[in-house]
Amino acid sequence: MTLIRGRFAPSPSGPLHFGSLTAALGSWLTARQAGGEWLLRIEDIDPPREKPGAADAILRTLEASGLHWDGAVLYQSRRQAAYLEALEKLVDKRLAYPCACSRKEVAQSARRGAEGPIYAGRCRNGIGNPDKPPAVRLRVEDEAIGFEDRVVGWYQQNLAVEIGDFVIRRADGLFAYQLAVVVDDAFQGINQVVRGADLLSSTPRQILLQNRLGLPRPAYVHLPLALDRKGRKLSKSDQARPLDDQAPLPSLLTAWAFLGQHPPEAPPGSTEEFLAWAIKAWDLSRVAASAAPAK
Numbered sequence: 001m002t003l004i005r006g007r008f009a010p011s012p013s014g015p016l017h018f019g020s021l022t023a024a025l026g027s028w029l030t031a032r033q034a035g036g037e038w039l040l041r042i043e044d045i046d047p048p049r050e051k052p053g054a055a056d057a058i059l060r061t062l063e064a065s066g067l068h069w070d071g072a073v074l075y076q077s078r079r080q081a082a083y084l085e086a087l088e089k090l091v092d093k094r095l096a097y098p099c100a101c102s103r104k105e106v107a108q109s110a111r112r113g114a115e116g117p118i119y120a121g122r123c124r125n126g127i128g129n130p131d132k133p134p135a136v137r138l139r140v141e142d143e144a145i146g147f148e149d150r151v152v153g154w155y156q157q158n159l160a161v162e163i164g165d166f167v168i169r170r171a172d173g174l175f176a177y178q179l180a181v182v183v184d185d186a187f188q189g190i191n192q193v194v195r196g197a198d199l200l201s202s203t204p205r206q207i208l209l210q211n212r213l214g215l216p217r218p219a220y221v222h223l224p225l226a227l228d229r230k231g232r233k234l235s236k237s238d239q240a241r242p243l244d245d246q247a248p249l250p251s252l253l254t255a256w257a258f259l260g261q262h263p264p265e266a267p268p269g270s271t272e273e274f275l276a277w278a279i280k281a282w283d284l285s286r287v288a289a290s291a292a293p294a295k
């Protein structure tokens with residue numbers, strides 16, 4: 001039997017909030033119930049969006065909540081060489097290409113897609129403006145890319161119609177999330193990705209990248225998103241209320257209920273007691289699929 005290896009991969013744009021705790025709990029339980037490992041990766045590849053101290057605060061909250069991880073934490077800020085190698089492989093095979101179009105140029109010539117303008121492909125056959133430092137885009141095809149999600153069911157996208165050739169390295173030199181996540185999931189041997197439904201619409205792009213790079217595809221499970229009172233996704237950078245590291249149990253119980261699980265018969269005496277019970281009681285089939293807003 002294959003050892004299940006799950007992961008939690010927060011961006012340090014702020015402390016953990018209820019929404020990210022819910023994703024962490026669902027991911028941890030799915031891995032632990034299968035007797036699997038659960039790895040932690042800090043996705044610190046976008047310094048302008050990071051908050052000083054947030055990565056450490058996330059680690060502390062996970063520890064306080066009893067969501068212990070296996071092995072050393074992987075920091076994406078130390079993985080630039082691996083991303084560059086993957087990028088060069090794609091460019092060498094002409095699967096990706098430099099693009100020097102400005103945001104304005106992209107917007108002017110584009111159709112609107114699921115997540116913004118669909119790039120019209122001006123630099124597909126050669127860069128238009130050689131003086132400007134280019135971004136790098138992955139070429140997409142006119143074909144459906146789909147997968148079976150244990151919560152959402154079958155999900156597919158035609159990337160040419162809905163997304164367009166997408167950026168894998170920005171013009172400012174920063175690698176895009178889509179590339180880094182695929183390189184690192186493979187590097188860490190992740191075969192089960194359980195995360196929030198805001199990333200559902202990123203998954204076909206990640207599958208295409210895996211195919212192009214010859215990397216294995218993990219199983220994907222997307223959990224419903226906790227929304228604020230106005231129906232918006234809670235976000236770390238909006239300073240959604242941080243969790244209380246001194247009293248993690250109430251938030252864990254709320255996250256458990258949010259994931260559609262039966263409450264424990266008697267109130268658990270401690271976080272450890274709750275989690276030990278929850279590993280056995282966790283039932284992914286009770287998690288209701290929610291409409292997935294685009295990332």
Ligand code: GLU
Nearest residue numbers: 009010011043181195199
């Ligand atoms: N770093 C991403 C975030 O915090 C999550 C990445 C993933 O789970 O694939 O939204």
